Each structure stands twice: as structure tokens, then as C-alpha cells.
Amino acid sequence: MKRILVRAPNWIGDQVMAYPFYRMLRSRYPSAWISVVCTEWVKDIQFRGCVDEVIVLPRKKGDSIFKTLWTLIAFSVFLRKKGPWDLGISLPNSFGAALIMALAGVKNRRGYDADARGFLLQERLEFPQDSSTHRAQAYLGLLPGSPPEFEGQEYWHRSGEWSFDPYIHWPEIEPIDPPEGPYFIVAPGATADSRRWTSEQFAGLIESLMNRHGMKAVVVGGAAEKEIANALFRRGVQIDDYTGKGWVAAHWKLFRGARFTVCNESGLAHVAALCGSRVQIICGAADPRRTKPIGPGAVQVKVNPVECWPCERNLCKFEDHRKNSCLKGIHPAHVLEEIENGFLES
Numbered sequence: 069m070k071r072i073l074v075r076a077p078n079w080i081g082d083q084v085m086a087y088p089f090y091r092m093l094r095s096r097y098p099s100a101w102i103s104v105v106c107t108e109w110v111k112d113i114q115f116r117g118c119v120d121e122v123i124v125l126p127r128k129k130g131d132s133i134f135k136t137l138w139t140l141i142a143f144s145v146f147l148r149k150k151g152p153w154d155l156g157i158s159l160p161n162s163f164g165a166a167l168i169m170a171l172a173g174v175k176n177r178r179g180y181d182a183d184a185r186g187f188l189l190q191e192r193l194e195f196p197q198d199s200s201t202h203r204a205q206a207y208l209g210l211l212p213g214s215p216p217e218f219e220g221q222e223y224w225h226r227s228g229e230w231s232f233d234p235y236i237h238w239p240e241i242e243p244i245d246p247p248e249g250p251y252f253i254v255a256p257g258a259t260a261d262s263r264r265w266t267s268e269q270f271a272g273l274i275e276s277l278m279n280r281h282g283m284k285a286v287v288v289g290g291a292a293e294k295e296i297a298n299a300l301f302r303r304g305v306q307i308d309d310y311t312g313k314g315w316v317a318a319h320w321k322l323f324r325g326a327r328f329t330v331c332n333e334s335g336l337a338h339v340a341a342l343c344g345s346r347v348q349i350i351c352g353a354a355d356p357r358r359t360k361p362i363g364p365g366a367v368q369v370k371v372n373p374v375e376c377w378p379c380e381r382n383l384c385k386f387e388d389h390r391k392n393s394c395l396k397g398i399h400p401a402h403v404l405e406e407i408e409n410g411f412l413e414s
Contacts, residue, residue, distance in 0.1 A: 076104050102121075144167075151172065241320075243320055255340070262395070263332050263351075331349060348411070372394050
């Protein structure tokens with residue numbers, strides 16, 4: 069039996085965009101033992117219907133490079149004992165991801181030739197230079213053999229392809245029950261400053277939607293979004309606060325039952341679309357050609373294409389009035405109009 073080791077992406081959105089890769093990997097190797105190595109951050113959204121084992125990377129013990137290297141070496145020895153491994157595929161482009169596979173004794177290691185790690189790979193692939201190549205397609209390009217073409221939204225609507233079932237892929241996660249009555253979801257968080265709409269802008273949008281359409285507003289996210297929820301309460305915005313409720317995967321029933329989800333270009337945007345929610349994205353510095361969420365849920369992306377957009381930087385290069393101008397130029401009224409035209413037309 070062939071044994072395959074996959075190094076999963078480190079970020080929630082990237083992991084979701086790798087779903088077609090995992091499906092195709094299992095399809096091409098139906099009898100293989102497939103193990104996936106991931107960070108704790110994304111362990112709950114690994115696709116257990118496509119893999120046999122999930123191995124979580126240990127947390128770094130301290131910030132020194134020596135402790136980090138020691139942790140990596142010890143983990144690689146652990147992986148080597150679990151082998152032998154016939155094939156390894158590194159989805160992240162990092163040096164460390166390739167080094168783990170090399171130290172674990174993986175016989176054939178595939179990945180993109182990036183981050184000065186080419187000498188650690190037997191099969192060094194050239195990363196797609198086309199700026200319009202979607203991340204899902206880039207991941208599919210790592211499969212051995214002829215890479216399939218990712219068809220975007222059509223992928224989910226061809227007969228038999230809509231098969232993402234949270235009970236199969238996230239079987240150990242207890243889903244959060246949605247509120248009664250019609251509701252929409254707001255996910256106001258984002259890791260990068262250049263992709264975060266302000267709480268004031270979200271407040272204006274939420275109030276307009278609630279007043280015009282009589283739906284509940286459910287706010288989701290982690291600890292950072294709890295403060296945003298509190299800021300909305302202080303402004304008098306009556307929301308249902310679901311922040312800090314647990315694992316990301318636990319929100320799938322919430323997303324599936326919502327009229328729509330409105331969010332920044334963030335990991336939760338990708339999870340919402342995968343779970344079937346219609347998603348309205350407020351897009352800052354990101355390039356939607358490369359990272360537009362995939363899934364059966366329809367996705368609308370509101371952008372403000374200023375001269376420097378899309379820079380894909382986490383921090384805006386400007387510190388004057390031009391800072392985050394791509395986001396500042398997107399007003400609640402603009403997003404409200406797009407939601408009403410796309411998701412709420414009678």
C-alpha cells in the first residue's frame with residue numbers, strides 16, 4: 069500500500085482552497101494511506117473524508133531559532149518512525165515544510181521551487197507566474213501526473229461533485245445550532261490590517277440590513293472579534309454575539325442556514341462558501357482572481373480598485389491619507405446595494 073504524506077496549508081482560507089486537491093488526491097490513490105501534517109490552527113478543518121490520519125505539528129518552544137530547529141528535527145524523527153513514506157507533497161511554499169519531509173525520509177518529495185528549498189525536493193515545480201491563477205489551481209498543480217483544471221463555481225454544480233458533507237469531513241466537531249428566524253452572518257475579522265473593514269463601517273451596514281429587512285445579525289469570530297462585537301453593542305447595534313463559540317468547523321450549520329454572510333476577505337469567508345452560504349466579501353488588498361472563495365455558495369466581491377490595488381500586502385505601504393484607501397472607499401451603502409441586488413431581490 070502506497071503511503072503519502074501531505075503538508076497542509078497553514079491558514080484557514082488556504083486549507084479550504086485546497087479541498088479540490090484533497091479530493092483529487094484520494095481519487096487518484098484510492099487505496100493509499102494518506103497522512104496530513106498541519107498546524108493546530110487548522111486541525112479542525114482537515115478533510116477527514118479524504119485522508120486517513122491527521123498529525124498536528126507541535127507548538128514552538130520559545131522564539132529562538134535553535135529551539136525552533138530542535139522542535140522541527142524531533143518532529144521529523146517522529147514522522148520517520150511512522151513511515152516509510154513513498155510520496156510527500158508540500159502545499160505551503162516554505163523551507164520548513166520541505167525540510168520536515170526530507171528529515172522524515174520521504175522518498176519522493178514534490179513542491180514548488182520557492183524559499184530556497186529546491187535542493188530538498190526531488191520534484192521541483194515552477195510556481196504559476198500567471199497573476200490570475202487561482203490558489204485552488206496552484207494546489208492541484210502539485211498532484212503527480214497531469215494536473216486537472218479547476219472550474220471554479222461549475223465544479224460544484226456538475227453531477228455528483230457537490231459532496232462536501234461536514235458530517236464526513238468534520239465528524240468530531242459538534243456544530244453550533246443557529247438562532248430561530250431569518251438571520252444573516254457578519255464575520256468582521258481578518259488577520260491583515262489591509263483587509264479589515266472598520267467596526268463603524270460594519271455597524272452602518274448591519275443597522276441598514278436589520279432596519280430594511282427585519283433579519284437578525286449574527287456576529288462570528290474569535291477572541292479578536294469579541295471586541296468588535298462589544299464595540300457594536302456600545303454603539304447600540306443589537307446583534308446576536310456568537311464570537312468565541314469554538315472551532316471554526318463548528319460554525320458550518322450556522323453558515324448553511326444563513327440568508328447570506330458578509331465578511332472581509334478572510335478565512336471565515338472561505339469556510340462560509342464551502343458550507344453553502346452565499347457570501348458578500350468586502351475586499352481590501354487581496355486579489356480575488358487568486359483567492360476568491362470556492363464552494364457551492366455564490367460569492368460576490370466588492371472592491372475599490374485604487375491605483376495600487378491589488379497589492380496583496382498585509383500592511384499598507386502608505387501612512388498618510390492614502391492608507392488602506394482601497395478599503396476606505398468601500399462604503400456601507402455600496403455593500404448594502406450589492407447584497408440587496410444579488411441576494412435579497414424578491
